Structure formats: C-alpha cells, structure tokens
Amino acid sequence: MSKLQKSALVNLSMATVFAIISTAxxxxxxxxxxxxxxxWLIGLFVCVLISPGxxxxxxxxxxxxxxxxxxxxxxxxxxxxxxxxxxxxxxGACTLPFAVLGGQSVVKVYYLPLxxxxxxxxxxxxxSAAVLIMCALEGDDG
Amino acid sequence: xxxxxxxxxxxxxxxxxxLVLQLICFVAGVSLISLFAxxxxxVLGCIMLVSYFxxxxxxxxxxxxxxxxxxxxxxxAALYGLMTAFMVCFLTTFLAFLIVGPGGxxxxxxxxxxxxxxxxxxxxxxxxVVLLKYGWRSTxxx
Numbered sequence: 001m002s003k004l005q006k007s008a009l010v011n012l013s014m015a016t017v018f019a020i021i022s023t024a025x026x027x028x029x030x031x032x033x034x035x036x037x038x039x040w041l042i043g044l045f046v047c048v049l050i051s052p053g054x055x056x057x058x059x060x061x062x063x064x065x066x067x068x069x070x071x072x073x074x075x076x077x078x079x080x081x082x083x084x085x086x087x088x089x090x091x092g093a094c095t096l097p098f099a100v101l102g103g104q105s106v107v108k109v110y111y112l113p114l115x116x117x118x119x120x121x122x123x124x125x126x127x128s129a130a131v132l133i134m135c136a137l138e139g140d141d142g
Numbered sequence: 143x144x145x146x147x148x149x150x151x152x153x154x155x156x157x158x159x160x161l162v163l164q165l166i167c168f169v170a171g172v173s174l175i176s177l178f179a180x181x182x183x184x185v186l187g188c189i190m191l192v193s194y195f196x197x198x199x200x201x202x203x204x205x206x207x208x209x210x211x212x213x214x215x216x217x218x219a220a221l222y223g224l225m226t227a228f229m230v231c232f233l234t235t236f237l238a239f240l241i242v243g244p245g246g247x248x249x250x251x252x253x254x255x256x257x258x259x260x261x262x263x264x265x266x267x268x269x270x271v272v273l274l275k276y277g278w279r280s281t282x283x284x
C-alpha cells in the first residue's frame with residue numbers, strides 16, 4: 001500500500017469518526033432541546049480540548065508531505081472529483097425537498113446540520129475512494 | 143483588460159447583486175419582494191451561466207487566450223470559491239440551528255436559499271480572486 005493510499009484510508013476513517021461524533025452530538029442537543037449559546041460554548045470548549053490531540057495524531061499519520069509528483073496529481077484529481085460530488089450532493093439535498101414536499105412545507109431545523117455533516121462525509125468518502133480507485137487503476141502496489 | 147478578466151468582472155457584479163438580493167429574501171420571508179428578488183436572481187443566474195459557457199469556449203479554443211497560467215489562476219480561484227461556499231453553508235446551517243433551536247422548524251425555502259447563498263458566494267469569491275490574481279488594473283492580464 002502506497003503512502004497516498006494509507007493517507008486516504010486515514011482520512012476516510014477520521015471523517016467517519018467525525019461524522020459519528022457530530023451526529024451523536026446533534027441528536028443529543030436535539031433530544032434535550034438545547035437553546036441559546038451555553039451548549040455551543042460547551043461544544044466549543046470540548047472541540048478546543050480535543051482538536052490538538054486529533055491534530056497531533058493526524059499529523060503523525062499524514063504522509064502528504066512525502067508524496068511524489070504522480071501521487072500529488074492523483075490527489076489533485078481526486079480533490080476535483082470530491083468537490084464535484086460535494087456540489088451535486090449539497091444541491092440535491094437542498095433542492096429535492098423543495099420539489100418533493102412543496103414550497104409551503106417546513107423542515108425540522110436539525111436536518112440542516114445533518115445535511116452539512118453528510119455532505120462533508122460524502123466529500124471525504126468520494127475523495128478517498130477516488131484516490132484508492134485511481135491508484136488501483138494505475139497498478140500501484142506501493 | 144483581457145476577455146477572461148471582463149467575464150470575471152461581469153460575474154463579480156452579477157454575483158454581488160444576487161448575494162444582496164438573496165439576503166433580502168432571507169430577511170423579507172415569503173412576500174412579493176422575495177418573489178421579485180427570486181425572479182431577478184434567476185435571470186442574473188442565467189446570464190452568469192452564459193458567461194460560464196463563454197469562458198469554456200475560450201478554454202476550448204486554447205491558443206494565446208488561455209494558457210497554463212490562466213488555468214492555474216482559475217483553479218486557485220475555484221478553490222477559494224469552494225472554501226467560501228463551504229463556510230457560508232456551514233454558517234447558515236449552524237446559525238439557523240442556534241437561533242431557532244433544535245426543536246424548531248424552518249420553511250423549506252430556507253434550505254434552498256442556503257444553497258443559493260452558497261452558490262452565489264462561490265461565484266463572487268471566484269471572480270474576485272481571478273481579478274485579484276490578474277491584477278485589477280492590468281491591461282494585458284500580466
């Protein structure tokens with residue numbers, strides 16, 4: 001497995017963990033019907049505590065600085081594919097409810113962050129999958 | 143000003159107007175003003191789409207009008223635009239969640255408006271970055 005493939009797998013797993021934790025957090029806030037700034041300050045405080053640890057862990061596993069030119073090109077192409085997927089998913093998630101449910105309908109507000117988290121996860125999933133597929137197509141065995 | 147700069151300037155002005163109109167739509171809610179603003183946004187969006195295809199035609203034509211440097215500038219600008227759109231979507235999503243509260247409901251038009259706001263901020267930032275990278279007052283694109 002090449003450095004790029006390892007990096008893609010690490011990114012994919014981290015995005016999945018991020019999505020699970022965020023969704024659980026939003027569902028918890030929804031269940032207690034949290035309002036106002038206090039829950040967000042607690043969330044921000046937790047993020048400030050957690051993020052340096054995650055960053056150190058990520059930096060240790062991130063091997064992007066040692067990519068060669070070919071791997072950088074694959075990464076760039078995968079990023080473009082992920083950006084297109086992100087735009088299509090976000091566009092679909094925002095316009096389809098309007099078309100299906102009708103303009104006078106209402107949506108629960110907690111759907112919005114869920115849409116956002118799903119978009120981030122989809123983009124990361126597509127990016128990692130594109131990297132792995134492109135590496136496999138080029139017969140990259142590391 | 144080169145043709146690419148002129149297209150970017152046109153997009154910047156149109157996207158700026160659309161952004162303001164979209165914000166007015168958010169504030170005004172469902173009303174005649176919103177309807178009128180939405181129609182104007184639709185028309186301006188069509189003009190922006192035409193200018194996008196015009197740029198694509200210039201790219202396809204190649205020769206001296208679109209070289210590697212132009213490609214690099216437009217890729218960087220698209221990246222900045224994407225980041226801005228992402229941040230705008232993030233902010234609108236979480237501000238709505240914060241203001242309304244997790245148990246609240248939103249009109250479905252807000253979701254569509256959120257996407258439109260993100261899209262317009264993408265075009266606005268992309269055009270601004272293109273103009274900045276070329277140099278605002280340069281006549282030959284250098």
